[in-house]
Amino acid sequence: MQDSTVPLISMEYAFTGGAAQDPAQRPGVAHMVSGLLKEGSGKFDFKTFHQRLDRHAIELRFHVTHDHFRGALRTINDSAEEAFELLRIALTSPRFEAADVERNRAAVLARLRHDSTDPSSLARRKFLEVAFGDHPYARPVDGYLESVPKIEAEDLKGYVRRVIAKRHVQNRGGRRGRSRGRLQAAR
Secondary structure, three states: OOOOOOOEEEEEEEEEOOHHHOOOOOOOHHHHHHHHOOOOEOOEOHHHHHHHHHHOOOEEEEEEOOOEEEEEEEEEHHHHHHHHHHHHHHHHOEOOOHHHHHHHHHHHHHHHHHHOOOHHHHHHHHHHHHHHOOOHHHOOOOOOOOOHHHOOHHHHHHHHHHHOOHHHEEEOOOOOOOHHHHHHHHO
């Protein structure tokens, strides 16, 4: 939906190939990527990247499911150029610096430890195992307590190379390539 009276840009997109693309021995890679793309990209470290987002009223979000790596961008029209540039470098040039990876890993492991005693989380994981057996859908999107410590920066970079690519882009409705022309015309 387009409304030219509201000076905002709001865009959602997805790349086909979510957590089901994680290496079998390292579930949780895609989930960690989704948590790290805003931790610094290109020439910008974490602090500088976030200062630019804040200064220009830009919101970037990333989320992964078994089938898709999803994202959202929201900003005011006046910040469109900066917003799309920061999104571009987040998706194409993530830094995956050791300190950022370890901070993200610690947060994921804390959540997994909590989930390991939560009845709803345990039931969900058991259902996935029973329902999907050896299929990648049986593996939890956020990984296991045993797999997350084994994830290395090269695993994260490999996921970005395989999944975050033009050939995998979908707009929210699932159609490929239709939103780009509309967005360029609106700018």
